[in-house]
Amino acid sequence: MSLLEGLQILVIGLGTVFLVLISLSGAVALESRIFSFLNKSKKENPAAEISTTPEKSTVVNASVGELKLIDVDERTAAMIMAIVSDESQIPLSELNFKYIKAIN
Amino acid sequence: MSLLEGLQILVIGLGTVFLVLISLSGAVALESRIFSFLNKSKKENPAAEISTTPEKSTVVNASVGELKLIDVDERTAAMIMAIVSDESQIPLSELNFKYIKAIN
Amino acid sequence: MSLLEGLQILVIGLGTVFLVLISLSGAVALESRIFSFLNKSKKENPAAEISTTPEKSTVVNASVGELKLIDVDERTAAMIMAIVSDESQIPLSELNFKYIKAIN
Amino acid sequence: MTYSLTDTLIRVWEMSGFANATWQQLVMILVSFVLIYLAVVKEFEPLLLLPIAFGMLLANFPMTGLLEGPLGDQPGGLLYYIYQGVELGIYPPLIFLGIGAMTDFGPLIARPSSLFLGAAAQFGIYIAFLLALAFGFAPEAAAAIGIIGGADGPTAIWLTTKLYQDLLPAIAIAAYSYMALIPMIQPPLMRLLTTQKEREVKMEQLREVSKAEKIVFPIVVATLCIFLLPSVAPLIGMLMLGNLLKESGVTDRLSNTAQNELMNIVTIFLGVSVGAKAVGENFLQLETLKVIALGLIAFAFSTVGGLLLGKLMYWLSGGKINPLIGSAGVSAVPMAARVSQVEGQKANPSNFLLMHAMGPNVAGVIGSAVAAGIFFALFG
Amino acid sequence: MTYSLTDTLIRVWEMSGFANATWQQLVMILVSFVLIYLAVVKEFEPLLLLPIAFGMLLANFPMTGLLEGPLGDQPGGLLYYIYQGVELGIYPPLIFLGIGAMTDFGPLIARPSSLFLGAAAQFGIYIAFLLALAFGFAPEAAAAIGIIGGADGPTAIWLTTKLYQDLLPAIAIAAYSYMALIPMIQPPLMRLLTTQKEREVKMEQLREVSKAEKIVFPIVVATLCIFLLPSVAPLIGMLMLGNLLKESGVTDRLSNTAQNELMNIVTIFLGVSVGAKAVGENFLQLETLKVIALGLIAFAFSTVGGLLLGKLMYWLSGGKINPLIGSAGVSAVPMAARVSQVEGQKANPSNFLLMHAMGPNVAGVIGSAVAAGIFFALFG
Amino acid sequence: MTYSLTDTLIRVWEMSGFANATWQQLVMILVSFVLIYLAVVKEFEPLLLLPIAFGMLLANFPMTGLLEGPLGDQPGGLLYYIYQGVELGIYPPLIFLGIGAMTDFGPLIARPSSLFLGAAAQFGIYIAFLLALAFGFAPEAAAAIGIIGGADGPTAIWLTTKLYQDLLPAIAIAAYSYMALIPMIQPPLMRLLTTQKEREVKMEQLREVSKAEKIVFPIVVATLCIFLLPSVAPLIGMLMLGNLLKESGVTDRLSNTAQNELMNIVTIFLGVSVGAKAVGENFLQLETLKVIALGLIAFAFSTVGGLLLGKLMYWLSGGKINPLIGSAGVSAVPMAARVSQVEGQKANPSNFLLMHAMGPNVAGVIGSAVAAGIFFALFG
Ligand code: NA
Ligand code: NA
Ligand code: NA
Numbered sequence A, B, C: 001m002s003l004l005e006g007l008q009i010l011v012i013g014l015g016t017v018f019l020v021l022i023s024l025s026g027a028v029a030l031e032s033r034i035f036s037f038l039n040k041s042k043k044e045n046p047a048a049e050i051s052t053t054p055e056k057s058t059v060v061n062a063s064v065g066e067l068k069l070i071d072v073d074e075r076t077a078a079m080i081m082a083i084v085s086d087e088s089q090i091p092l093s094e095l096n097f098k099y100i101k102a103i104n
Numbered sequence D, E, F: 001m002t003y004s005l006t007d008t009l010i011r012v013w014e015m016s017g018f019a020n021a022t023w024q025q026l027v028m029i030l031v032s033f034v035l036i037y038l039a040v041v042k043e044f045e046p047l048l049l050l051p052i053a054f055g056m057l058l059a060n061f062p063m064t065g066l067l068e069g070p071l072g073d074q075p076g077g078l079l080y081y082i083y084q085g086v087e088l089g090i091y092p093p094l095i096f097l098g099i100g101a102m103t104d105f106g107p108l109i110a111r112p113s114s115l116f117l118g119a120a121a122q123f124g125i126y127i128a129f130l131l132a133l134a135f136g137f138a139p140e141a142a143a144a145i146g147i148i149g150g151a152d153g154p155t156a157i158w159l160t161t162k163l164y165q166d167l168l169p170a171i172a173i174a175a176y177s178y179m180a181l182i183p184m185i186q187p188p189l190m191r192l193l194t195t196q197k198e199r200e201v202k203m204e205q206l207r208e209v210s211k212a213e214k215i216v217f218p219i220v221v222a223t224l225c226i227f228l229l230p231s232v233a234p235l236i237g238m239l240m241l242g243n244l245l246k247e248s249g250v251t252d253r254l255s256n257t258a259q260n261e262l263m264n265i266v267t268i269f270l271g272v273s274v275g276a277k278a279v280g281e282n283f284l285q286l287e288t289l290k291v292i293a294l295g296l297i298a299f300a301f302s303t304v305g306g307l308l309l310g311k312l313m314y315w316l317s318g319g320k321i322n323p324l325i326g327s328a329g330v331s332a333v334p335m336a337a338r339v340s341q342v343e344g345q346k347a348n349p350s351n352f353l354l355m356h357a358m359g360p361n362v363a364g365v366i367g368s369a370v371a372a373g374i375f376f377a378l379f380g
Helices: A003-044 A055-065 A074-088 B003-044 B055-065 B074-088 C003-044 C055-065 C074-088 D005-014 D023-040 D046-059 D078-087 D091-102 D106-110 D114-120 D123-134 D139-150 D153-163 D165-193 D196-200 D211-228 D230-247 D252-259 D261-276 D286-316 D323-330 D335-347 D354-379 E005-014 E023-040 E046-059 E078-087 E091-102 E106-110 E114-120 E123-134 E139-150 E153-163 E165-180 E182-193 E196-200 E211-228 E230-247 E252-259 E261-276 E286-316 E323-330 E335-347 E354-379 F005-015 F023-040 F046-059 F078-087 F091-102 F106-110 F114-120 F123-134 F139-150 F153-163 F165-180 F182-193 F196-200 F211-228 F230-247 F252-259 F261-276 F286-316 F323-330 F335-347 F354-379
Strands: A068-070 A099-101 B068-070 B099-101 C068-070 C099-101
Touching: A003 D005, A003 E106, A003 E114, A003 E123, A003 E211, A003 E354, B003 D106, B003 D114, B003 D123, B003 D211, B003 D354, B003 F005, C003 E005, C003 F106, C003 F114, C003 F123, C003 F211, C003 F354, D005 E354, D023 D046, D023 D165, D023 E211, D046 D078, D046 D165, D046 D261, D046 E211, D046 E230, D046 E252, D078 D091, D078 D153, D078 D261, D078 E230, D091 D153, D091 D230, D091 D252, D091 D261, D106 D114, D106 D211, D106 D354, D114 D286, D114 D323, D114 D354, D123 D139, D123 D286, D139 D153, D139 D165, D139 D286, D139 D354, D153 D165, D153 D230, D153 D261, D153 D354, D165 D261, D165 D286, D165 D323, D165 D335, D196 D323, D196 D335, D211 D230, D211 D354, D211 F023, D211 F046, D230 D252, D230 D354, D230 F046, D230 F078, D252 D261, D252 F046, D252 F261, D261 E252, D261 E261, D261 F261, D286 D323, D323 D335, D323 D354, D335 D354, D354 F005, E005 F354, E023 E046, E023 E165, E023 F211, E046 E078, E046 E165, E046 E261, E046 F211, E046 F230, E046 F252, E078 E091, E078 E153, E078 E261, E078 F230, E091 E153, E091 E230, E091 E252, E091 E261, E106 E114, E106 E211, E106 E354, E114 E286, E114 E323, E114 E354, E123 E139, E123 E286, E139 E153, E139 E165, E139 E286, E139 E354, E153 E165, E153 E230, E153 E261, E153 E354, E165 E182, E165 E261, E165 E286, E182 E286, E182 E323, E182 E335, E196 E323, E196 E335, E211 E230, E211 E354, E230 E252, E230 E354, E252 E261, E261 F252, E261 F261, E286 E323, E323 E335, E323 E354, E335 E354, F023 F046, F023 F165, F046 F078, F046 F165, F046 F261, F078 F091, F078 F153, F078 F261, F091 F153, F091 F230, F091 F252, F091 F261, F106 F114, F106 F211, F106 F354, F114 F286, F114 F323, F114 F354, F123 F139, F123 F286, F139 F153, F139 F165, F139 F286, F139 F354, F153 F165, F153 F230, F153 F261, F153 F354, F165 F182, F165 F261, F165 F286, F182 F286, F182 F323, F182 F335, F196 F323, F196 F335, F211 F230, F211 F354, F230 F252, F230 F354, F252 F261, F286 F323, F323 F335, F323 F354, F335 F354
Parallel strands: A068 A099, B068 B099, C068 C099
Antiparallel strands: none
16 A cells, blocks of 8 residues: 555545544534423423432432531441342341441 | 145144244143152151252351341341452451441 | 374474473563563662553552541451442542541 | 555445345334333333344444354354354253342242243243244244243243244344333223222232252252253243352352353353344244244133133132232243232232232243243144 | 373473473563563553553464464454454443443533534544554554544544554553553643643633433433444444433432442453453564554644634634633543643642533544444445 | 144143253253252352352243244344353453452462462362373363362353353352351361471561552462463453452452443353353263262372471471361362461450451462463363
């Protein structure tokens, strides 16, 4: 293959890379617009189905609701509960935490 | 294949499924009888070899024995110890828990 | 194969096993000498590059340094932190432990 | 070959999907999007349906060569190789190994009559088989369609691969989708076929099952089933090996790997492979719609079969058996058992049928494997 | 055959490595030691370089038969079988499955223009390709050499296997070594090509990206890329499947296995296989040195490409884009992004470019896969 | 073909195991039950013996086709495919990869003379080989039988597959069973061959071994062993790769997967495959009993070899070496080392031999792999 042909491949190749990635960039931008549009119409119409899987956090919140947190923030508490639940293979809903308290 | 033949296969097929699962059910019932019979004779003769692997729970109990549980039930305590042991790769027998206490 | 040939194979085989393992033993001994020699020259010249991966323990120590340990030894503390970090997928450097205290 | 600018651009264009897509491929891509939506948003058995949907997407892009076999020196496409595990019947038994390692047969051992319900709930298999024959399907195809009524994915995939590979994606998708839809399919039939009084029945607590019984169980089941029906060996054999690894208590590391990493790896490969069979020419046929319709009928009649035998057992036992546990015999572990629990509690808030329904539920896995073995013996 | 003492000793000796080693094998063994040193002590991408080095060691011991294919009844050697996963193009896509499951495309979605930088940073691929042609390499070899500039190991291995297997070990070793050397290769070029003022630019915080966008992203990318360039399907397809398994949130167990155990198993096999191709006769050639030199040039020009487009975007955006994030477009995730962060902070201690550089960084993975697809379409 | 009721019932019956079982199959099924009992209740190396026993069970059900190869279009049986990993010599080296990643060679590095004991404890291999010849076995079979004395499962399986597959299950079962019986086989010989004074010897504490030595060790061993004996490459090569992955400290994720998930998956497949070779016609032969008897002799003489060299070293070292660590040279890691510990402590309650015995113990793994390599070089 001559260098001239090689140069053409450089142009075509790099061009195609740009073409594909620019298309992608357009598609991603379009995707974002669509989602932002959908979100807006959802806010106006809150009855529309929204979330994909928010149930998990709800479960955590529910559990947190029954629990006194003393000097511990919710994130830490959720983490601790998740660890215990995961390790003990007991679903969160069946674990009975009364207090999570920072010790000092 | 004619529908008549299909009907025969329905009868034969479902019949065989029942045949196999009823045999299984008989075998399982028989198995249970045998084990219950063996257990009875074992109770009368406690020297006979019984358990397959009861050592694990024994280990846990032994450890729990050395430990004060304050406002914590045994199951929770065992769970906590198992988590720490598993995660730290230190056998339970080498972990030295002094107290497990519910905080309030 | 005659038993005489078998006997020869016994001699050759076991001899080769010994030959290989004795060579290995010599090589390992030689390896140890070289490393011990290198270590000595390093101690005289501490600028030479030494460790392969001591960074990990440093990280742990750094974190432990910011932390009050009350009735808890460093090993236990490190273990607890490692468990929480591993389980919560939060790097150790971002976890903020203030105290680790044995409860009594 | 020269690489002039225009020639190369033309070549790239001519080899692109835009220049080569058939309408079938485009439709299939849309179908795969719908399946992805169902798997992700509606959570229809996502562990298998999502890989299936993505495999379908990949297989329907034009000109990729992903499914082509080796040609001379040139190796085949990626999906061709991954598909071999389906073609050679390897993946489904490995999934069963993992399922066995995850299954507790305790409730079944405690009440062996659960197995009758696990047999009755294969009724829909044969009804759908008969209807499929009536619709003009070949016996092999009819058997594969019927097995949807077993409500058991790996079994359906295994049998379809052996008997009629063209229907593989349709049957797998129908099986997994209807399994996800069990909470919608079963309750109306349960209320239709049972009385309030029947649904209110509280069942006696199950006896505790000893460790030894649980260890012997998989050996007994494997021996008896495979003796009676040798063709069932890959499925029942691996299911029971997995269960033995679990129950023996001495091979925990093998049991854990079988039910986690090995199963996950095989699940990804199995899903993608099955989806990859769904290329337009085969899938976009009237047959596919028939399969989907017949699959629903199969599920419904399996449910009916379980419920009717449940009613019979209610009657024979003098009202000790709640017929609602019959519908759990379709397998679809553990959804069908949960449905029994929910319906039982609706009739009587203090009613806890879950453990009682788990017996028929796991019996249904054995039942549909047996039914598949019979079809394979007859038509394989 | 008789087994007299002397005869057998002679036979053992004649079959030993000492009696059969070629100088090339001895040199290769030394090379493998150097690579082990680099992997272990210098931590040059040890996850792949250590298995590669050990595979090279094993393959260059004399008389082992590890690489021999089956002959009649006699099965082949261990490395022959493990190598099949490379030969058939299976391992690299599986690695991409795991990478997809580990990658967060959020920063890329938040700023889609990152993709331009991911394209520009493939510049070195084509420069090295051109130079390789000039050095007299065949076009297929030149393409494989060029792809080193993609700074992406599995892509380089995949393309080289398809186009020119003789260069496989040289190219793989160059790719992984230069990836490890990114913190040394890039900074001088970054300082050379950017002004202090440019490097000081703080970028606006990225918007948060919703879960739904992240789920749709892999589907969009797979569809668009594979339609435009079908040959890219195994790499981009698996990358995006892995990402979908992760982002969907409903298949966590599959995602975890894909990014951990499956990836680790394949990494061991891939590394050992690639190293095993480095037998003396092929590796100890002037070509290998040329490959290594051209690889460095490729890395340098890819960095330059990314930086130059970064400067253009700085200028077009009125100074809102810090051109230092351009060099992260070479991929080499996440090292190249970290280098951008470090250089940015040197210029302005309150400058945090890491998240901004992650966009071009992951775009670079897509970019080099696309470049590989183009080469495969042209020369495969 | 018609499907009349009676015809089909007859067909099902004719194809069932009841109509086709041979007495050999029934006996083999009983044998498999005994092995399951030994694995589960007596905990005889259950990780391998339980899969072996279940594989034997599956393989001896009549009419399953599990072991049949592909025929025309029809794919082969499940166990046929799983067995390929044994047939092609792939599983045992992968097990060795995992073992290498689990093994700490520190005690061996600290006292290299441990390797002499690891050599001496292969004595039984050659005694059993000689006796097997005397019993009329072919040299290949005699070598495979002898290797039982190596007390190392994967090595025995690997060599037997290469030399004489018919004996595979007998040899594997003997090897794993006697490994489980080490605490019964060795103590009488240890007490017989050593004096109370010898057993009381406390050994000097081992020096600490540096990380660098541990990293270089697998490279040195692989290089030297494979140079001397190329046929040993698959076993020693993978063993040392696993160890390097572990000791390097930079590839922990690979080392973890090698010693856990990969090893577990391969263990299941290896066990089931080996068991599946135990079909009645081959296994229920006088040869099997001879193998089992010769295996015990091999274990005993390996123990004796280790102890006798231990006594020599006791004498040469002026009483510094406790000869009880010699018996640990048979490998059977870590049971044999524990037996040394227990016997040493019986003689002197303050005696801790465990770490001292670990050196010969891991040396024994290398020793038997070397012995296997020699046999393969001579008869392969
Ligand atoms: Na079922
Ligand atoms: Na790149
Ligand atoms: Na040994």
